[in-house]
Amino acid sequence: xxxxxxxxxxxxxxxxxxxRLAEQHLHPRRAARLLTTVAVILASCSLLCLGLLVVVGTxxxxxxxLPDGWSDDEVREAVPHDAFAGKASILALVVVTGxxxxxxxxxxxxxxxxxxxxxxxxxADGIAVLPDATPYAYAxxxxxxxxxxxxxxxxxxxxxxxxxxxxxxxxxxAGRHHRLLLAxxxxxxxxxxxxxxxxxxxxxxxxxxxxxxxxxxxDRRLTARAVGxxxxxxxxxxxxxxxxxxxxxxxxxxxxxxxxxxVPPDRGWPPALTPAGAAALVAAAGATVSALSSxxxxxxxxxxxxxxxxx
Amino acid sequence: xxxxxxxxxxxxxxxxRGQGELEAQVLSVLGEASEPVTAAxxxxxxxxxxxxxxxxxxxxxxxxxxxxxxxxxxxxxLWEPVANEAGLAALRMRRLLDKQSDRDAVLSSFVSVxxxxxxxxxxxxxxxxxxxxxGAPSGRPER
Numbered sequence: 217x218x219x220x221x222x223x224x225x226x227x228x229x230x231x232x233x234x235x236r237l238a239e240q241h242l243h244p245r246r247a248a249r250l251l252t253t254v255a256v257i258l259a260s261c262s263l264l265c266l267g268l269l270v271v272v273g274t275x276x277x278x279x280x281x282l283p284d285g286w287s288d289d290e291v292r293e294a295v296p297h298d299a300f301a302g303k304a305s306i307l308a309l310v311v312v313t314g315x316x317x318x319x320x321x322x323x324x325x326x327x328x329x330x331x332x333x334x335x336x337x338x339x340a341d342g343i344a345v346l347p348d349a350t351p352y353a354y355a356x357x358x359x360x361x362x363x364x365x366x367x368x369x370x371x372x373x374x375x376x377x378x379x380x381x382x383x384x385x386x387x388x389x390a391g392r393h394h395r396l397l398l399a400x401x402x403x404x405x406x407x408x409x410x411x412x413x414x415x416x417x418x419x420x421x422x423x424x425x426x427x428x429x430x431x432x433x434x435d436r437r438l439t440a441r442a443v444g445x446x447x448x449x450x451x452x453x454x455x456x457x458x459x460x461x462x463x464x465x466x467x468x469x470x471x472x473x474x475x476x477x478x479v480p481p482d483r484g485w486p487p488a489l490t491p492a493g494a495a496a497l498v499a500a501a502g503a504t505v506s507a508l509s510s511x512x513x514x515x516x517x518x519x520x521x522x523x524x525x526x527x
Numbered sequence: 528x529x530x531x532x533x534x535x536x537x538x539x540x541x542x543x544r545g546q547g548e549l550e551a552q553v554l555s556v557l558g559e560a561s562e563p564v565t566a567a568x569x570x571x572x573x574x575x576x577x578x579x580x581x582x583x584x585x586x587x588x589x590x591x592x593x594x595x596x597x598x599x600x601x602x603x604x605l606w607e608p609v610a611n612e613a614g615l616a617a618l619r620m621r622r623l624l625d626k627q628s629d630r631d632a633v634l635s636s637f638v639s640v641x642x643x644x645x646x647x648x649x650x651x652x653x654x655x656x657x658x659x660x661x662g663a664p665s666g667r668p669e670r
Contacts, residue, residue, distance in 0.1 A: 319632065326629045333619035336612065346617035352624065353637040364620065369637075381637060388635045401632070421635060437656050444653045447638035448646065467639050469648040476656055 221268055221513035222301075223506065224261035228409035230502025231258060233495035235416040239470075241492030243482045244423035245391075250496065251420060252396040255413045257503040259403030261510040263312070266406075268510075268517050270309050273302020315405045323398055330356050330364075338362045342389075343382060345370065351449045353381055355388035363389070372449040377442035380429045384439070387428030393421040419467050426471055427480070440475035443468065549575065551612050553585050554594060563598050563605035592618050 231254050238247035334356070338344035344364045351369035356362045363385040370378060388394070397417060404411040430439040447468040474480070486493035556572050557564065570582045586606050589595040594615055599605035608614075624630050641649065 322629050323632050326623065326633045329623055330620065330633070333616055333623060335616075337616050344616075345613070346620055347614045348617040348621060350621070354624075354634040356634060366617070384637060385635075393635055394633065397635075418635075422639075425635070440656055441653060443638060444649050444656075447641050447649060450638050468641055469645050469652060472649060472652050472656075476652065 218516075220509040220516070221265045223509040224258070224265045224513075225407065226409070227502045227506040227509075228258045228262065228407050231255065231410065231499045232412055234492070234499040235412045237492040237495045238416055239419055239423065241486050241490060242496075243480045244420045244427055246482070248393070248396055248417055248420040248424055250499075251413050251417045252400055254499045254503055255400045255403035255410050255417075258506055259406040259410060261503075261506040262407040264510045265513055266305050266309050266312065268513055269302050269305035271517065271521075273304070273306050312406055316402050319398070319401055319405060327356070327358055331358055331362075334362055334364060338364075342386075351446065353385060353446065355385040355393075357389060357392070357394040361389035369446060369449070373442055373445055376433070376435075376438055377445065380433050380435075380439040380442035381446065383429035383432035384425045384442075387425035387432075388421065391421070391424060391428075393424070396421065419470075422467065423471060423474060426475055430475060430479075436475050436479075440472045443475065444472045549577070549581075549585055550589055550594075551615060553582065553589065554608055554612060554615060557595060557606060557608040560607075563607040565603045565605060567603075569606065594618060 231251075234254065235251065238251060242250065334344045337346070342360055342362050344362050346364055346366050348366040349368045350366055351372055353363070353365040353369045356364055363382060365381065365385075369381070373381060397414070400410070400414050400417045404414050426439060426443060429442075430436045433439055486496055488494065488497060552573060552575060553569060556569050559572070560568070566579065566582050566586055569586070570577065570579055573582065586595060586597075590597055590606075592615075594609060596607050596609055597604050598607065
């Protein structure tokens with residue numbers, strides 16, 4: 217196994233450039249799919265290697281539950297310098313499993329509760345209007361999914377802007393963005409180096425829904441205005457947790473600016489010589505190397521254990 | 528009917544669901560009234576076989592949820608709805624939405640939080656986006 221078992225644990229670093237650059241140079245739909253794919257591949261390889269290290273680590277423990285042959289001296293010699301890493305990875309796997317379980321559990325619990333709260337609301341169009349002065353609008357995934365919007369939000373937008381709002385939320389449901397987000401959150405849990413991809417994906421899915429809304433309404437400026445006005449009325453009470461004072465523009469102004477600009481080109485793969493193209497290549501290469509080396513490590517460990525286990 | 532069927536199997540979830548339905552029923556009865564009414568008035572018009580104290584309990588619970596208001600000094604206490612069934616759903620939803628970490632794990636919000644810098648930027652972007660901002664629903668740009 218040697219170094220190959222550790223490579224997939226650090227190779228998620230190759231996905232960081234594309235997380236930074238995807239939003240600027242890729243169509244949001246392609247960016248979202250690319251980010252999710254890369255995150256899932258890198259996380260799976262990470263998890264596989266963590267599992268391999270756990271097997272190695274367990275072999276070092278006296279009284280381990282593995283077959284006797286697995287903790288032979290031979291095996292220990294074949295997997296040197298893994299004593300500490302092996303034991304550490306047992307702990308890591310427990311933490312990762314717990315965190316992923318908690319994410320999935322909370323996801324479905326929230327969905328169930330929200331659907332229960334909305335029972336009886338929302339007509340054939342799947343729009344549930346909630347009498348609430350606080351302006352909010354959300355897409356609630358499910359079968360069927362629902363768009364819930366407060367009267368406070370509706371009151372602050374023009375009728376034409378309502379169409380943009382509904383089209384945006386429906387695009388979230390139709391594109392099943394919650395699945396992409398859940399998969400990437402789990403990936404970020406498996407390997408924390410992948411966390412920046414979650415933020416990038418949240419932004420990409422919002423932009424994707426914005427573009428859909430612009431396409432449905434046929435008016436980019438109208439959609440931009442709906443997003444901008446909604447953000448201005450939905451601003452939190454003073455003293456709330458705001459990540460303010462960053463020099464760069466936050467996500468909403470960037471979305472509005474993108475909507476006021478031209479339709480993003482929907483080409484297959486960004487040209488290799490652009491920064492985004494290079495970043496995409498780096499991420500693809502990282503995912504490939506990660507897959508190969510985790511496979512290599514898995515085969516190596518399998519052979520060692522097979523040789524050690526009396527059949 | 529529904530409560531009857533569910534009541535035999537599992538005690539707690541069925542009862543909780545029953546409570547939600549009773550609250551909705553009480554609210555809809557209150558919605559028929561044109562003025563603040565007493566609990567006895569509600570009990571008379573309720574379609575369910577409930578005791579007076581149950582109605583009081585439900586009303587008190589609705590009061591805690593800020594779905595009804597109580598007026599009348601001393602006796603009798605008068606009740607008035609502030610929200611109908613949709614309003615009750617809104618209250619439940621707000622309680623859910625207030626748990627930010629859970630909410631963010633599932634829902635895609637239409638807009639995220641703005642910093643003050645964002646706010647200025649956004650206002651200038653919207654101002655640039657055109658003078659057709661002034662309320663005309665068919666605000667198509669003229670070219």
